[in-house]
Every structure is written in structure tokens, then in C-alpha cells.
Amino acid sequence: TIRAVDRAGVASLADATYTWTIDTIAPDTINLMGPPAQTTSTSAAFTFSSDDPQASFECKMDDGVYTVCSSPQTYDGLTTGAHRFEVISVDPAGNVDNSPKAWNWNIVSSPLQVGLVAYYSFESTAFLDRDDSGYGRDLTSMVSAVAISGVAGGAVSLTTGYMLLPDDPALNLADGSFSIIFQTRVASCQAGTTESLVAKANVARLEYGISITENAGQCVASFEVQQPGTGPSEIVFGVSPVADNAWHSIALVVTGQTVSIYVDRKLDASQVLSVNVNDDFYDGQWALGRTGICCGAFTGSLDEVRFYDRALDIAEIAALSSPGSPARWSFADTGQLLCYDNTEAISCPQPGQPFYGQDAQFDHRPISYTVDARIVIDNNTGLVWQRADDGVQRDWAAAKNYCADLELAGLRGWRLPTVKELETLVNLDTFYPAADTAIFDLELSPYHTSTTAAFSPDSVWTVHFERGRVTPKLMTDLGLALCVNGASVADSTAGRFQGSGQATVIDSFTGLEWQQQSDNIGRSWQAGLSYCEQLTLAEYDDWRLPDRRELLSIVDFSNTALPAQFSGPSGYYVSSSSWAAARNYYWAIYFPSGLAYESPKIATSFVRCVRNVNVVQTASTDADGDGLADFYEYNTYGSSVSAEDTDSDGLSDCQEVWHTSRSQCEAPGYTGPFDGGYGSDPTRSDSDADALGDFAEVVTHGTDPVAFDTDADGYGDGDEILAGTDPRTNTSIPAPPDSQIDTYPSDPTTSTTATFTFSSTSPIVDHFECELDGGGFQSCMSPVTYVSLTPRRHYFDVRAVDNAAVAGPVSSYAWEVVDFSAGMTSTSYGVIDASFSGFGGPGVSANYELRSSIGAFASPLSSIDPYSTNYNLQPGIIRKEN
Numbered sequence: 001t002i003r004a005v006d007r008a009g010v011a012s013l014a015d016a017t018y019t020w021t022i023d024t025i026a027p028d029t030i031n032l033m034g035p036p037a038q039t040t041s042t043s044a045a046f047t048f049s050s051d052d053p054q055a056s057f058e059c060k061m062d063d064g065v066y067t068v069c070s071s072p073q074t075y076d077g078l079t080t081g082a083h084r085f086e087v088i089s090v091d092p093a094g095n096v097d098n099s100p101k102a103w104n105w106n107i108v109s110s111p112l113q114v115g116l117v118a119y120y121s122f123e124s125t126a127f128l129d130r131d132d133s134g135y136g137r138d139l140t141s142m143v144s145a146v147a148i149s150g151v152a153g154g155a156v157s158l159t160t161g162y163m164l165l166p167d168d169p170a171l172n173l174a175d176g177s178f179s180i181i182f183q184t185r186v187a188s189c190q191a192g193t194t195e196s197l198v199a200k201a202n203v204a205r206l207e208y209g210i211s212i213t214e215n216a217g218q219c220v221a222s223f224e225v226q227q228p229g230t231g232p233s234e235i236v237f238g239v240s241p242v243a244d245n246a247w248h249s250i251a252l253v254v255t256g257q258t259v260s261i262y263v264d265r266k267l268d269a270s271q272v273l274s275v276n277v278n279d280d281f282y283d284g285q286w287a288l289g290r291t292g293i294c295c296g297a298f299t300g301s302l303d304e305v306r307f308y309d310r311a312l313d314i315a316e317i318a319a320l321s322s323p324g325s326p327a328r329w330s331f332a333d334t335g336q337l338l339c340y341d342n343t344e345a346i347s348c349p350q351p352g353q354p355f356y357g358q359d360a361q362f363d364h365r366p367i368s369y370t371v372d373a374r375i376v377i378d379n380n381t382g383l384v385w386q387r388a389d390d391g392v393q394r395d396w397a398a399a400k401n402y403c404a405d406l407e408l409a410g411l412r413g414w415r416l417p418t419v420k421e422l423e424t425l426v427n428l429d430t431f432y433p434a435a436d437t438a439i440f441d442l443e444l445s446p447y448h449t450s451t452t453a454a455f456s457p458d459s460v461w462t463v464h465f466e467r468g469r470v471t472p473k474l475m476t477d478l479g480l481a482l483c484v485n486g487a488s489v490a491d492s493t494a495g496r497f498q499g500s501g502q503a504t505v506i507d508s509f510t511g512l513e514w515q516q517q518s519d520n521i522g523r524s525w526q527a528g529l530s531y532c533e534q535l536t537l538a539e540y541d542d543w544r545l546p547d548r549r550e551l552l553s554i555v556d557f558s559n560t561a562l563p564a565q566f567s568g569p570s571g572y573y574v575s576s577s578s579w580a581a582a583r584n585y586y587w588a589i590y591f592p593s594g595l596a597y598e599s600p601k602i603a604t605s606f607v608r609c610v611r612n613v614n615v616v617q618t619a620s621t622d623a624d625g626d627g628l629a630d631f632y633e634y635n636t637y638g639s640s641v642s643a644e645d646t647d648s649d650g651l652s653d654c655q656e657v658w659h660t661s662r663s664q665c666e667a668p669g670y671t672g673p674f675d676g677g678y679g680s681d682p683t684r685s686d687s688d689a690d691a692l693g694d695f696a697e698v699v700t701h702g703t704d705p706v707a708f709d710t711d712a713d714g715y716g717d718g719d720e721i722l723a724g725t726d727p728r729t730n731t732s733i734p735a736p737p738d739s740q741i742d743t744y745p746s747d748p749t750t751s752t753t754a755t756f757t758f759s760s761t762s763p764i765v766d767h768f769e770c771e772l773d774g775g776g777f778q779s780c781m782s783p784v785t786y787v788s789l790t791p792r793r794h795y796f797d798v799r800a801v802d803n804a805a806v807a808g809p810v811s812s813y814a815w816e817v818v819d820f821s822a823g824m825t826s827t828s829y830g831v832i833d834a835s836f837s838g839f840g841g842p843g844v845s846a847n848y849e850l851r852s853s854i855g856a857f858a859s860p861l862s863s864i865d866p867y868s869t870n871y872n873l874q875p876g877i878i879r880k881e882n
Contacts, residue, residue, distance in 0.1 A: 001015045001016065002015065002017075021093075023091065023092075023093035025091075027050045027055040027089040027090070027091045027097055028051045028099070029049075029087055029097050029099075029100070030050060031048055031745070031746075031751075031755065032087060033047045033103075033783065034085060034103035037106065038108055038114045039106075039107060040109070040111055040114070042076070042077060043075065043076045043078065044074070044078060044105070045072050045073070045074045046059075046085055046103060047071050047073075047753045047755055048073075049745070049749060049750075050091075051746070052089065052091045053748070053749060053750040053818070054091060054092050054750070055092075056068065056089070057069050057070060057071065057073075058087070058090060059085065060085070060086045060087075061075055061084075062083055062084055069087070071753055072787060079107065080107045080108060082106050083104070084103070085102065085103045086103075087100065110410070111410060112320065112410060115310035117169050117171055118305075118306070118307040119305070119307075120305040121303070157300070157301045158288060158298050158299070158300070158301075162289040162290050163288045164286070164287050165286045165305075168285045168286055171309045176256040176257075178277075178307070178308060178310065179254070179307075180251070180305070180308075181252070181308075181312065182302055182306065183247055183248070183302070183303045184247070184302050185246065185248070186219065186243075186299075187300045188299060189214055193296045194211045194213045194295045194296065195213075195299070195300070196211045196287075196289060196298060197209070197211055197212060197288070198210050198302075199286070199287060199290040199295075200284045207225070207226050207284045208226065209223070209290065210223055210250060211223075211224065211295060212298075215237050219241060219242050219244075220241065220242060221238040221240075221250050222235055222236060222237050223236045223259050224236075225259075225273060225277050234275070235648075236270075236273075236648065237269060238261045238263055239646065239647075240264070248264055249262075249265065250262070250263055251321065253311050253317075257276055258270065258273075264321065265317060265318050265384060265486070266377060266382045267377070267379050269648070270686075271685050272692070272696075272718075304320075306320065314372045314375070318375065318409070318485065319409065319411045330380050330381060330510075331381055331549055332366065332378070332380040332381075333362075333365055333366060334428040334547050334548060335429045335430075336360045336428040336580070337360050338580075339358055339361065340355070340578045340583045341354070342525070342526065342601045343584050348360060354526060355529060356530075357529045357533040358529055358545070358576045359548075359576040359578065365380050367380075367427070367436070368380060369436075369439050372409065374386070374408055375411070376440065381421070381424060382486055383424075383485070383486040384484065384485040385440070385484055385485075386408065387439070388440065389480045389482045392481075394448075394479065394480075395478060396448055396475040399448040399480075400450065403481055403483035403484075415484060415485070416448055416449060416450040416481060416484070417482070417483075418449055418450055418451050418488060419463065419470060420451075420489055420552065420553065421449075421484055422482065422484075423596070424549065425440065425442075425482075426463065426468040428468060428548065428578075428587070429580055431467055431468065431579075432444060432466055432467070432581070434580075442465045443480055444465065444466035445464070445466075445480050446463070446464045446477075447462060447463050447479055447480045447482050449461045449463065451491045453472045453593065454559055455592070456472065458474060458475055458476075459472040459474055459475065460472065460473060460475055461473075461557065462479055467598070468579075468596070470595060470596035470597075471595060491558050492557070492558040492559070493509075493554060493563050494556075497554075497565040497566075498565075499565060502539070503516050503538060504516055504538045506613050507553070507554065510553055512550060512553070513540075513611050514566070515543070515608050515609040517567045517568055518566075518567070518606050519568070519607075522605060525578075525602075527604075528574035528576075528607045529576060531545075531607055531609070532544050532610075537609070540611055542612075544611065545575065545576040545607065546576060548575040548576075548577040548587040548596060550575075550610055551575050552589055552594065552596060555589065555594040560592050560593065562591055566608070571605070572588045572590050572606065573590075573591060573605055573608055574586065574605045575588065579598045582598070585601060586599055586601050587599075588605050646683050647683055647684055647694075649686075649694045651694050651698065656680040656681065656682040656705075680698075680706050681694075687706050688706050689708065690717045690718045690719075691716065691722075692717045692727075702728060703727050703728060704717075709727075710727050713730035714804040715734055715804045719734065719802070719803050719804070723762070723764050734762070734802065734804075735762075736802070736809065737764065737765050737801065737806070738760055738800065739758055739798050739799050739809070739811045740760070740811055741756055741757075741796070741811050741813050742758055742759055742782075743755070743783075744796070745815050746815070748815065748817070748818045749815060749816070749818070750817070750818055751817070752787065752788055752789045753785060753787045754786045754817075755784070756770075756782070756783060756784055756813070757783045764802045765803075766801055767779050767780075767781070767800075768800055769798070769799050769801055769807065770784055770796070770798045771796075772786055777797070780798070789817050793815070793816050793817075794817060795813075795814050796813045796814075797811070797812045798811050798812075799811070
């Protein structure tokens with residue numbers, strides 16, 4: 001402070017003052033947020049702040065130099081590979097943050113690289129370093145050049161030993177999710193054996209792994225996990241046969257306690273275990289062909305082994321799987337659920353009654369799809385479909401090119417389907433469209449197939465989904481294209497049929513046995529049903545009238561005649577399928593071409609009966625001894641005739657389906673409300689999809705296995721068990737889900753960007769909802785970021801919403817965004833100067849000095865009112881109100 005004194009000793013009325021601060025403390029850069037650790041995005045955005053609100057920032061990307069920047073900082077056009085971003089803060093005194101904050105991430109070229117922990121392609125012998133340290137066991141391995149459909153390069157073959165995987169894959173299972181996918185070829189699966197494919201094991205025991213197991217007379221994929229300590233093991237069995245000397249794709253996806261097995265792209269088994277499969281429990285090493293502890297020697301080959309520390313979705317599984325060529329054509333049922341007479345729907349008749357033996361009474365293979373936003377996998381055929389066409393009408397040549405050029409869900413190799421493939425999407429229980437609209441988005445227009453018409457070189461077959469017709473059109477006619485991915489089913493029937501020597505023909509591709517000779521008599525629909533029901537041929541009495549799809553399966557679309565193994569007239573043949581749009585019509589197949597068309601039920605056509613060759617279907621045989629006759633297992637329930645418990649859920653097939661008490665169908669020690677039969681699905685371990693297996697429902701918890709919510713309180717049974725409430729009474733419901741804000745911006749802050757992370761301790765949270773400044777709640781996920789915030793007080797609210805759509809209490813946070821750049825302003829009443837020192841953020845006091853042209857004020861001040869212009873001075877905040 002300085003003042004002037006004149007010669008008379010009079011001092012000036014106003015002193016001249018200057019203040020300054022000596023600042024030697026470096027600022028700290030905080031709250032750095034950036035892209036995920038792995039991403040396909042070539043752009044990156046970063047947000048950051050400093051504990052000194054007046055600090056500026058300097059940023060550096062990779063090996064570049066530091067340049068001035070601000071939050072948020074964005075970079076575009078980055079290359080694939082590893083990247084590093086660094087940021088430092090610099091305060092007004094020039095002090096520089098001496099510990100730069102860094103963000104490392106990796107840009108990958110394909111989503112299939114995200115979460116990829118390890119990949120073993122076996123392309124060279126150098127990759128297979130011999131390892132004899134495997135707990136005293138010798139490793140015998142070799143690389144052989146193996147031609148694999150859809151898989152390039154060599155494969156590893158194992159004989160009497162196993163191979164410890166180099167660089168033992170470390171799965172980070174904090175969230176309990178991981179995936180393993182590979183190709184395998186089994187040389188010979190022996191009865192009563194288990195051969196380990198990929199397993200984590202130590203010297204004492206198998207910890208968990210994927211195997212090929214002989215189960216109920218067939219070799220299937222299986223997963224076994226040994227609980228920590230001395231706990232028992234749990235095993236999940238697949239149901240699809242894994243054929244010897246054929247390449248198969250097998251995928252294991254684990255999410256928490258749920259284990260899913262996929263074979264050749266199809267979901268083969270899914271089961272909820274009693275324990276999370278978590279790497280923290282285990283100390284073993286990953287090996288191929290693990291022997292000794294659990295399993296016999298694996299004799300076969302493995303290739304393209306991938307480990308992911310996340311759950312793959314069905315599109316990714318399809319992209320990584322080799323579809324292979326089907327040894328059997330396992331198409332689904334037609335979907336027809338209602339029974340009809342000649343004019344209307346009726347209750348399904350019993351044997352011996354009129355109209356018995358029609359389509360709805362034989363649900364051979366239930367329709368089953370695994371659905372993604374873009375694709376659908378048919379769990380019967382293994383084919384991968386577009387979920388919706390692109391709506392463009394094209395001629396046949398353009399449609400083929402469209403599919404050939406298509407890249408969707410990471411898959412290439414799309415094609416137009418054959419007529420038999422596309423027809424499997426027709427659902428005969430509905431019309432306009434005749435398809436499952438919950439699965440597919442299809443138009444009421446003809447769709448092209450790749451099948452040309454044998455009788456007309458310029459025509460191709462189409463499927464019309466408005467009714468379900470199969471008809472030819474000119475190649476130049478316009479139509480839609482729904483593309484398919486997977487091994488093609490041939491239009492020709494060559495090599496499929498074998499004579500039985502007893503006036504029947506066996507189709508090795510479908511597992512159906514056909515009447516070889518049609519008797520050349522035209523019959524109405526009712527008469528055709530009756531004829532096959534009463535037929536005894538080749539010592540079998542379980543013949544029936546085939547449904548539309550079965551009849552179409554023996555049409556040779558490469559020829560205009562009946563397949564050579566059949567005899568009889570080549571004309572219209574009766575099917576057991578009614579036309580749902582007009583109940584007085586049925587579906588007929590015209591064998592000179594393959595036309596599928598509606599015919600009046602009183603009109604006559606030829607008849608050729610069929611039976612399932614897989615099993616002697618009579619009501620008196622029970623091959624697996626589960627108390628459920630083979631006839632009903634195969635024709636009514638779709639369960640296995642050779643497995644007492646088809647879905648491996650702990651309940652026998654008989655226990656699941658019978659509704660009246662039978663001693664052989666009682667669950668041990670169970671006397672609950674579903675005693676004597678639960679009405680559950682013997683082919684699904686969780687019939688009502690409530691995340692609680694059928695066995696756990698009826699034996700452990702006493703809940704209804706066919707009711708998602710037994711007590712009708714709005715919460716699924718599985719959710720209630722997770723939440724610790726009673727799923728049997730609606731007076732016991734889970735508490736509303738809590739929420740907590742884990743990280744948040746400082747208060748106050750100069751940053752106009754705010755990032756929040758939040759969580760809940762509730763095990764049944766479906767999603768979160770957020771709102772900013774009372775603008776209304778919207779669905780959100782952690783972290784959530786708000787940008788371009790204005791200088792003022794802001795309010796953030798978040799709440800959790802559970803699986804029953806119940807919102808929990810709101811968690812809130814308030815903070816101030818301030819702007820120091822404006823400073824104090826001049827007014828018409830004179831200049832006001834303000835300065836402050838000791839600023840250090842919230843809770844740190846500041847000393848203020850203020851002088852005006854009319855006098856001095858004491859310091860510190862909370863507020864002043866010079867000339868009616870209000871200035872509030874608070875610790876850390878200077879705000880002009882008027």
C-alpha cells in the first residue's frame with residue numbers, strides 16, 4: 001500500500017494498493033474418463049478436470065507433444081491398435097501437474113476381437129511348444145494338415161496325452177461372464193466315456209471344462225464344474241448328437257450361474273447352476289484333451305480355440321462357428337396347434353374317432369429360435385436367417401447378388417435359401433402372414449429361393465408368406481429376398497432313400513420311413529387321415545398321414561418325377577395340415593413339381609403314409625424306462641425316448657408331464673402342490689423361463705414350474721429367490737431397488753461437463769433411470785455424462801428399476817457450475833475492483849478485499865450493496881445476482 005503526502009504533511013485520502021499471491025503448489029488432474037479398453041470406434045472422447053478450477057490443460061496423444069486442450073477433448077480418424085492419451089493441468093501461476101493422467105485403450109478392427117483373451121489357431125508347429133511339465137504326464141501332440149469346412153489352416157491332434165495351453169489364458173471374471181468357442185472332430189466316442197476337450201484342471205481334479213460325453217446312448221457336448229473345496233460337481237448335458245469323424249463348432253457361454261452350450265450354431269443346452277463359475281475359485285491350468293482326473297484320452301482334433309472374458313451373443317457365435325454339412329435334416333414342426341373337421345376348429349379327437357391323426361396331434365420337433373436384433377438361428381436346422389428383409393423388390397439375379405454381397409452381424413457367406421429351407425419358416429397355425437411375426441418381420445409378398453423349376457428353365461420357386469403357398473415365378477418377376485447363412489440343403493433327393501425290403505422306404509436324411517407304394521386311390525382329407533391311422537405295414541401300426549413339411553421333404557425339385565424309390569401316381573397328395581385361413585381346405589403337394597397349394601377337404605388326392613423310423617412308436621413301449629411311453633415322448637412332447645431326463649433338469653420326463661399320480665413319476669420326497677406331475681416341458685430345464693430350473697421349482701422351492709410368477713405379485717420366481725423373498729406368497733415381495741451415486745463432479749466446478757457413475761445392491765435391477773435438473777426420468781446406464789452445462793446450480797437424480805418395473809428411491813446430487821472468466825464489471829456508478837486470495841475449493845475459507853470509489857469495506861465480507869447492484873461473495877464462488 002502506498003499514499004502520497006504533500007509538503008504540508010497532508011496525506012492523500014485514498015491509498016494505492018496492490019496484492020499478489022505466491023503459489024508453488026502444482027494442481028492435480030482428476031476425473032479422467034475415456035473410451036472402453038477395447039473398441040472398434042476410431043474416434044475417442046475424453047473428459048477431465050482439475051482440483052484447481054482456474055487451471056488450464058495440455059493434452060498428448062500417443063507419441064505426440066503436449067498441446068493446449070480443454071474438456072471434452074475429441075480425436076477422430078485413429079488407427080487400429082494400442083493408443084495412449086495423457087493430460088496435465090497448469091494453474092495460473094504456471095505450476096504444472098507433475099503426474100500426468102493417462103488413458104490406455106485398444107482399437108480393434110472387428111467386434112470379435114473385443115474381450116478376446118487368447119486365440120489358438122494352430123497354424124504352425126512353432127505355436128505348439130512341447131510341454132512335459134503337465135503334472136508328470138507326457139504330452140503327445142502333432143500338427144496335421146486337416147481340411148476343415150469354413151476353417152483355414154492346421155489343427156492339433158491328440159492321441160494319448162494332453163496339451164497345456166501356452167500363455168495360460170487368464171479370464172477376468174469379476175462379473176462372472178466368459179466364453180470359449182472352438183472347432184472339434186471326435187475320432188470315436190465310446191459308450192460310457194467322457195473325453196475332455198477344453199478344461200481347467202490341476203493335479204488333483206478337474207475344475208471345469210467342456211467334454212464329449214456318452215449320455216443316454218448318444219455322444220453329446222457337456223460342461224462340468226467342480227464346486228470349490230470338496231463340493232459336488234454339476235454337469236450340463238447337451239442333446240444334439242456329436243457325430244464321429246465330422247467337424248463341429250462348440251461354444252460355451254457362462255454368465256453368472258447360467259451355462260449355455262451351443263453346437264453348430266444352435267443353442268443345445270442351458271442350465272442355471274448352484275454356484276458361479278468364477279476363476280477366483282480355481283488355480284488349475286487350461287489344457288486341451290485333459291486326461292486322468294476326469295476323463296479318458298481324447299482321440300480327435302481341435303482348432304480355432306478362442307477364450308473371451310465376456311459373454312458372446314448369438315450373432316458372434318454364428319460368425320465364429322463353422323456350420324458344417326448336416327447329416328440329418330432336422331426341420332421343426334409346422335406350428336399347427338388347432339384340430340379341425342371339414343369346416344371348423346374342434347377339440348382334438350382321440351384314436352378311433354373321426355379326424356384323428358391330423359397335423360396338430362403330432363408335435364415332432366417344437367419350433368425353436370434363438371433371436372438377435374439382426375439375425376435368427378433356427379435351433380432345429382442350425383440355419384442363420386436375416387430377421388427382416390430390406391423391403392426392396394428385385395428380380396432373381398439381383399436377389400442372389402444381394403445375398404452374396406451381404407455382410408450382417410459379422411457374418412459373410414449369405415445366400416438365397418433353397419425352397420425347402422425357406423418353407424421351414426412358414427407357420428401353418430397363422431396366416432397373413434403365415435409366419436411367426438414375433439420372430440420375423442416379413443411382407444405379404446413372394447420371396448425368392450435359389451431353387452429353379454425343373455419343368456421350366458426360366459422359372460424359380462418362391463414362398464408366399466401371406467398364406468404359405470409354394471409356387472413358381474419367372475426369374476424376371478420381382479420379389480423379396482430373405483438371406484440365409486449355413487450349409488445348404490440340396491434340392492435333389494439323390495442318395496437319401498433306402499428300401500427296407502418290406503414295402504417301405506427309409507429317408508436317412510430326415511429319419512422318416514415312408515410307404516413305398518401308393519394304392520392309386522383318391523381320398524378326401526378325412527378318408528386319408530383314417531386310412532393311415534388304420535394302416536398296418538411292415539409289421540408296424542403307427543403310420544400316420546404326413547404333414548405338409550414332411551411331404552415336401554421328399555419332393556425332388558431337380559426332377560419332375562417321383563423319386564425312383566417310390567411307386568404310384570405322380571399327382572396331388574394329401575397332407576394332414578389344414579389351411580388356417582379357410583378351415584374347409586387342407587394343404588396338398590403336387591409331386592410333378594413341388595407345388596404346395598390349398599385344396600378343398602372334400603376333394604380327393606392320393607395318399608402316402610409315414611412313420612418315424614427312430615423309435616417303435618406304440619403306447620406300450622418305454623425304451624428309457626421313465627414311465628412315459630415312447631409314442632407320447634416322440635410325438636406329443638418331443639422328449640428323448642432314450643433319456644429318462646431329456647433336459648437334464650433333475651426331473652424325469654414322466655415327472656414333468658403327468659398330471660395324475662403315478663409311483664414312477666414322483667419326485668423323491670416331494671409332496672407339494674404339483675405332486676404326481678408338474679405339467680412342465682421335458683425338453684426345457686426351465687419351462688417358464690423364470691431363471692429357476694424346473695427341479696429347483698418343484699423340489700427346492702415348491703413353486704409352479706410353468707408359471708413365471710407363482711404368487712402373481714409381479715416378480716418372477718427366480719427374481720424372488722435372488723432377492724430373498726418367498727415366491728409362493730404375494731405378501732412377501734422384494735424391496736424396491738436401491739441406488740447410490742458412486743462418482744460425481746466436484747462442487748463447485750468450472751467444468752461444463754459432468755460424469756456420474758452409479759450402482760445398486762439389488763440383484764434384480766433391470767435398468768436405471770436418470771434426470772437432470774428436473775427434466776424427467778429417462779432410461780440410462782452407468783456412466784452417464786452431461787455436456788454443455790450452463791453456469792448455475794444443477795441437480796442430478798438417479799433411481800434403479802427392477803425386473804417388475806418397480807422404481808426404487810431416488811439418489812440425488814447437487815453441484816454448482818461457476819464461470820470465473822467474466823470477473824467484475826464496470827457500472828455507471830463507478831468502478832468496483834475485487835480480489836481474493838486463499839481460494840482452494842469447497843470448504844476452504846477465502847479472505848476478500850474490496851474497494852470502491854466511495855470508500856473502503858472491511859474484509860472478509862459476505863455481501864455488499866454498492867449503488868443497488870448486489871454482489872454475493874461466498875467461499876469459492878463469486879456470483880453477480882442483478
